[in-house]
Amino acid sequence: MDFIDGIHLDVLKEIGNIGAGNAATSLSKMLSRRVDMKVPEVKIMPFNQVETVVGGAELLVVGIYLEFAGDIEGTILFIIDKDSANNLLSLLLPDHYDRGKADFSPLENSALQEVGNILTGAYLSSLSVLTGLNIKPSIPALAYDMAGAILSVPMIEFGQIGEQAFFIETVFIDGFDQVKGNFFLIPNIDSYPIILKVLGVLK
Amino acid sequence: MTERIKVGMADMNVVRSPGVLVSLGLGSCVGIALYDEFRKIAGLAHIMLPSSKMIRNNENKAKFADTAIAEVIAMMTSLGANKDRLKAKIAGGAQMFASNNKASNLLKIGERNVIASLEVLKELQIPIVGQDTGGTYGRTVELYAETGVFLIKTIGHGIKEI
Numbered sequence: 001m002d003f004i005d006g007i008h009l010d011v012l013k014e015i016g017n018i019g020a021g022n023a024a025t026s027l028s029k030m031l032s033r034r035v036d037m038k039v040p041e042v043k044i045m046p047f048n049q050v051e052t053v054v055g056g057a058e059l060l061v062v063g064i065y066l067e068f069a070g071d072i073e074g075t076i077l078f079i080i081d082k083d084s085a086n087n088l089l090s091l092l093l094p095d096h097y098d099r100g101k102a103d104f105s106p107l108e109n110s111a112l113q114e115v116g117n118i119l120t121g122a123y124l125s126s127l128s129v130l131t132g133l134n135i136k137p138s139i140p141a142l143a144y145d146m147a148g149a150i151l152s153v154p155m156i157e158f159g160q161i162g163e164q165a166f167f168i169e170t171v172f173i174d175g176f177d178q179v180k181g182n183f184f185l186i187p188n189i190d191s192y193p194i195i196l197k198v199l200g201v202l203k
Numbered sequence: 204m205t206e207r208i209k210v211g212m213a214d215m216n217v218v219r220s221p222g223v224l225v226s227l228g229l230g231s232c233v234g235i236a237l238y239d240e241f242r243k244i245a246g247l248a249h250i251m252l253p254s255s256k257m258i259r260n261n262e263n264k265a266k267f268a269d270t271a272i273a274e275v276i277a278m279m280t281s282l283g284a285n286k287d288r289l290k291a292k293i294a295g296g297a298q299m300f301a302s303n304n305k306a307s308n309l310l311k312i313g314e315r316n317v318i319a320s321l322e323v324l325k326e327l328q329i330p331i332v333g334q335d336t337g338g339t340y341g342r343t344v345e346l347y348a349e350t351g352v353f354l355i356k357t358i359g360h361g362i363k364e365i
Binding site: 047048051056057058060063065103141142143144145146147148149150151152153155156159160161162163 | 211212213214227228229230231232251252258260263266297299300301312339340341342343358359
């Protein structure tokens with residue numbers, strides 16, 4: 001990570017901006033309502049503090065996880081808290097959703113997975129257009145559990161390299177403040193120089 | 204007031220009775236609990252990876268099963284615990300996301316963490332008296348130095364003591 005300086009951070013932030021902008025537009029179409037995003041942040045922090053970004057290790061959240069491969073590799077994690085997931089489902093499946101249940105039905109699961117697909121597809125395709133790199137996402141997997149447990153999956157990957165996590169984070173909020181999600185783009189460390197090189201900011 | 208010490212990811216700590224060691228939201232990581240029931244001294248390691256030998260950047264001893272267990276034992280014996288009396292319990296090592304197309308190495312790490320932890324404990328001849336590992340769900344664990352009870356809490360998979 002030593003190669004990263006201020007200009008590189010700005011470029012990575014701009015990648016986040018373009019990717020997340022497209023993802024917000026797609027989500028907005030899917031939900032038929034306005035979806036806003038906060039300015040993406042490029043974060044470098046000790047991996048055992050990342051849980052504070054989403055509200056604590058024990059917070060009950062839905063995690064939508066997928067891996068991407070091709071010219072660059074990495075993982076994507078979209079984390080939404082339980083209330084947001086419920087609100088999201090009631091927008092997507094007005095007839096089907098049962099609010100009393102602690103877990104999600106197969107239909108609700110696949111609806112949430114589809115949200116992951118739409119967001120990720122839009123984000124990665126704009127990243128691919130911007131860089132000319134070939135990027136293929138896997139099918140999303142879903143978990144409904146404690147934030148710390150879900151975050152342990154990408155954090156273990158950082159643990160193999162050092163003590164820091166490095167990711168591009170964007171917060172999405174719908175127009176009525178009912179759905180809030182944290183989108184983490186986590187390229188493998190080896191992928192950062194590839195991205196920065198094709199954009200001409202790293203020799 | 205009982206002392207409650209939080210043990211984060213790639214961290215470890217020891218405590219005397221009536222202290223409690225807590226790790227929140229273990230996923231694929233493994234919580235390795237050691238205790239001396241006579242001296243009432245407990246130690247907890249929250250490991251992320253199986254072995255320090257496969258990784259170049261391995262200064263953080265708490266991160267790996269092999270180095271963390273050795274270090275927790277050293278910390279406990281310096282508090283007055285007897286190594287020959289230690290017992291172990293382990294929890295965690297879940298696979299949080301089902302792997303789809305390719306068998307992702309990253310997603311199987313929980314299982315490898317469990318196997319490595321058991322092997323290291325066996326090598327050190329520390330009896331493993333409780334185990335709650337695997338599955339696809341996270342666990343919060345609490346280790347009580349007073350009793351050696353290892354309390355495991357989950358979302359939707361109950362609470363248990365081992």
